[in-house]
Amino acid sequence: MELRTERLVLRGWRDEDLDPLAAMDADPEVMRYIADGSVRSREQTAATLERMRQGWEEAGYGLFALQLRETGEFAGWTGLAVPRFLPEVLPAVEIGWRLPRALWGRGLATEAARAVLEFGFARVGLEGVVSICRVENRASARVMEKLGMRLDRETELPVLGLRVRVCALSRAEYEANGGVPASGEPRSARGA
Secondary structure: OOEEOOOEEEEOOOHHHHHHHHHHHOOHHHHOOOOOOOOOOHHHHHHHHHHHHHHHHHHOOOEEEEEEOOOOOEEEEEEEEOOOOOHHHOOOOEEEEEOOHHHOOOOHHHHHHHHHHHHHHHHHOOOEEEEEEEOOOHHHHHHHHHOOOEEEEEEEOOOOOOEEEEEEEEHHHHHHOOOOOOOOOOHHHOOO
16 A cells, blocks of 8 residues: 655555664654653564554554655654544544654645545545544644644543543545645545
């Protein structure tokens, strides 16, 4: 499975993604609002990478590796997963993203997430998605807003006791907004 946007390739995971993924997950600023804010070891990241691969096999959707089209550089990930860490929203599918700090502020998370929304609604057949972020994470909240998501609730993560914002977008809302693809191209011209 591969999707393309103006600046990104969203693709399956490769073994060579481990080093840049581990570097991203070891950056305290990147991990600041993820779970309890702890960085991850290379071994923890390797286990996460394996779970991301398995997610695709089990669900038929998952997290895409991102790479810059121009350079081929690893650019983080975005995709769909079941947010088991917040049982009160289940059953649900969450859209999420994580990019290396050097790529922040360029609109890449929004661009990638738009492609994933189109994939989720048009190909997977989802009826809705949620996105969850710590209430302090203004950057992720801004991406949710750009995606047309609406605040569903603020709540607390059961295990960590941290406040999170849950935003939602239904298929009907997405279609009412025109479901604009990330690249601006007609839907039929994109994806593989």
